[in-house]
């Protein structure tokens with residue numbers, strides 16, 4: 717099968733499964749962010765032809781050249797990886813949405829670079845959903861999310877859109893996403909425009925849909941297994 721047919725079939729399958737879940741749950745369809753990390757720009761071009769509007773990348777040094785190659789396509793680029801402050805400037809040059817804001821020093825680093833953009837950078841607060849949070853997994857502690865929301869809302873050039881979470885390696889994704897939903901409700905109480913919930917990957921998107929996800933981040937189900 718050629719790559720276009722393979723991507724078309726995978727995309728059709730996952731979209732129909734998402735639609736079936738949404739119908740059963742009586743909810744709206746989410747935005748599908750196809751996570752294209754490790755795959756070539758040519759795959760992103762094919763996905764765009766197949767109607768994909770949103771793509772996700774987690775490494776700045778990989779995403780920037782792909783973005784620059786495909787800049788004429790009308791795609792929304794989501795930066796979904798943990799971000800060091802020294803990459804804030806580069807990411808602000810290709811991302812439309814940053815899903816991984818998790819600490820004040822990153823907000824401060826972004827505040828110094830986003831003025832060069834034509835439009836505000838949409839940001840999500842990444843919340844650590846692990847039972848015993850560890851730094852390397854990324855995300856702020858749940859109890860710090862509201863304070864971070866306040867800081868973002870005071871920062872010119874950043875637009876707070878909501879929250880993002882990754883299910884823990886162990887334990888229930890359903891319970892983790894339920895905790896994320898509660899935090900999302902708290903943040904939305906502070907800013908009603910911040911109504912996005914980015915949750916759910918190839919292995920756990922049904923649980924995310926059940927818990928109000930507005931944006932799914934799906935990679936391998938569409939593109940195949942990654943080799944690094």
Ligand SMILES: *Cc1c(COP(=O)(O)O)cnc(C)c1O
Nearest residue numbers: 751774796917918933934935936
């Ligand atoms: C890689 C990645 C995804 C997609 O994972 P799949 O299991 O391939 O769907 C989603 N979110 C984040 C943060 C990722 O790094």
